[in-house]
Amino acid sequence: MTLRLYDTAARAVRDFVPLEEGKAGIYVCGLTVQSEPHVGHVRSAVNFDVLRRWLLASGYDVTFIRNITDIDDKILAKAAEQGRPWYNLAYVMKRELDKAYDDLHVLPPTYEPAATGHVPEMLELISLLIDRGHAYAAEDGSGDVYFDVQSWPSYGELTRQKVDDMEAAEDADPRGKRDPRDFALWKGRKDSEPETASWPSPWGRGRPGWHIECSAMAGKYLGAAFDIHGGGVDLRFPHHENEQAQSRAAGHPFASYWMHNAWITTSGEKMSKSLGNSLLVPNVLERVRGIELRYYMVAAHYRSHVEFSFEALEEAASGFQRIEGFLERVGPGAAGTLPDAFVAAMDDDLGTPAAVGVIHDVVRLGNKALAEGDHESAARHAGEVRAMLGVLGLDPADDHWATGGTNDLTAVVDALVQGLLEQRAEARAHKDFATADQIRDRIKAAGVTIEDTPSGPKWSV
RNA sequence: GGUGGGUUGGCCGAGAGGCGAGGCAACGGACUGCAAAUCCGUCUACACGGGUUCAAAUCCCGUACCCACCUCCA
Known part of the structure; x- marks a missing residue:
């Protein structure tokens, strides 16, 4: 084609x-x-x-x-x-x-x-x-x-x-x-x-x-x-x-x-330059990351009107985080081949909405493989997802984005959270779940989410 | 006045004659000490009125509403 x-x-x-x-x-x-x-x-x-x-x-x-x-x-x-x-x-x-x-x-x-x-x-x-x-x-x-x-x-x-x-x-x-x-x-x-x-x-x-x-x-x-x-x-x-x-x-x-x-x-109206500051790029990027804003834009067809709202933007960010979460779970790996459905979508007048749909389909397959312990298959799906994201300028592993989410504070937060996670692990080992949950709630109140994985707990902001 | 585009489920958004994109949210189930994440399932829509067709969100006619452009605009 x-x-x-x-x-x-x-x-x-x-x-x-x-x-x-x-x-x-x-x-x-x-x-x-x-x-x-x-x-x-x-x-x-x-x-x-x-x-x-x-x-x-x-x-x-x-x-x-x-x-x-x-x-x-x-x-x-x-x-x-x-x-x-x-x-x-x-x-x-x-x-x-x-x-x-x-x-x-x-x-x-x-x-x-x-x-x-x-x-x-x-x-x-x-x-x-x-x-x-x-x-x-x-x-x-x-x-x-x-x-x-x-x-x-x-x-x-x-x-x-x-x-x-x-x-x-x-x-x-x-x-x-x-x-x-x-x-x-x-x-x-x-x-x-x-x-x-x-x-x-x-x-x-x-x-x-x-x-x-x-x-x-x-x-x-x-x-x-x-x-x-x-x-x-x-x-x-x-x-x-x-x-x-x-x-x-x-x-x-x-x-x-x-x-x-x-x-x-x-609000159904064209974004005029006199509209105020809320939609200036730096201000929008206080709400979501650049990669998420890009995903929001790419998920709509270029010839379709997009009615901007922060609700829709944050929803898109959630959708993107689902993709990211899968890649993180699989771990580092090289980009693979592009699925035919993705190529067909892109060849059809840059059908990015359908292309994004393909990404989610593959993510689901990959998550399923992961849940079944089929790491080989999961890794193959992750490679496909990386390749597709790369074409759209959305690969989280791309050095360009890497700098955005990490800074000196990351290491500081990591050290603090790790200490708390050790206390929680100890409490859980003693089946003292009240204390364990209390620690988790406190971390969450600070804006850090804890996820228990087979390889131990992971945190994210 | 002329030109172009739009109206899809709770929300965002695809599709362009038949096999129900996808995401977000919600709810039920599995997993978990409980969660989170993940998986399975549920919620099955195309502005309105006609028409064509075996079959229409998709084609045709009409109506309503919305938007853009007509010499500054992504």
Whole structure:
């Protein structure tokens, strides 16, 4: 069975046929670094990280580009509001974002280009579009350059919209547009904007429009044609529609497949950036571990809306702990082979929910084997579980996660708990169960759970 | 106005014409000194109204409600 992916442009699941056999080029729209990342932002990164890991596991040589938008209207406005340089705001937020990605074990991309580092490439592309008759410098002297929507008949094809049905941009302020739907490729500098936020161009000083950066950077690192372009559903229009129009109008075939992840919502509403702090990644990670948050995200299909709640998150954490508990009971071991059912689920448009179902099925088989004393069989199942978790970035034995749960205090707690456990063992040996239970209750009240296993008692927080 | 998506059991979440995903919670049983963990079992749902079909959660028609996008958004 081959990998099949849902292509937004085709509105159907299609067999994945790469441009070059054995290789996959992926471009994912990263974030505009203007505020702290919340769980919704990170979902996109996790979803595409799973895609990447699955392609790797399937033997592809993957080039994965995820950009950073580090200059735009909002960054400038926020920085001005906070009285600090725009580049400082962008940089600090980028570092926050890197931390959040790392906390969720999102692999670093092959390269992470920033918009401000690619102005020459964008200017080149804009000039090409003007030469080909698909863009024009505003006639009002603003220094803006616009894409000429009417010059590109297939404009709207990605989202199946007709230009005439679209509402005009509200930001216009027509600023010399020929058609209200035309969008900015280059924004002439306004007097209110800092000098540092502008670059020289044939049309005067200015800064890039939002859409052109992705076309320019995707072209630079992946070539005129590449395999997969991804991002959140909200980006389909205008961002991706515009990207495709620009690149194709410039003569580039651009992406073969378009993939879009759905939202995480709260109270049925989209997670807006002004929603408050409770859903920022660091705050959510005070409630559950990173690996559990990742499991929560992976357990839902990437194209399904997820209604975020701490109840559901903690429930997911319980489910994950069941898997972890099994692996701990079996003990260390190497990753094994991937069960066919898992491969089939993943090949079917990254069917992670079904894949997670397979993990639980194998865990049950493994637990059963363990209960029957069949360690060989249990170890084989554990190997399969590790392999599956590895593909999803969820293997607890991965060094990346190991540091998260252990620190200096672990040894301290262990020493204290061990002392109490010895007292309890002694009491139990004398059948003094009242004392034994009292010790266990006290340990539990401190937040440590005791589990009696054939190899002696074990504790966990 | 245009475009796209959704509504599944106590809860979370899959599935996309027939053989009832899975998890969490709850309850019963096994194991245990008692627990915990684990295993076995129980709880058998698809917004509403029509239709097609031997067979519909799944396809068609209609209705209701919800969400997203329409040039700042993961």
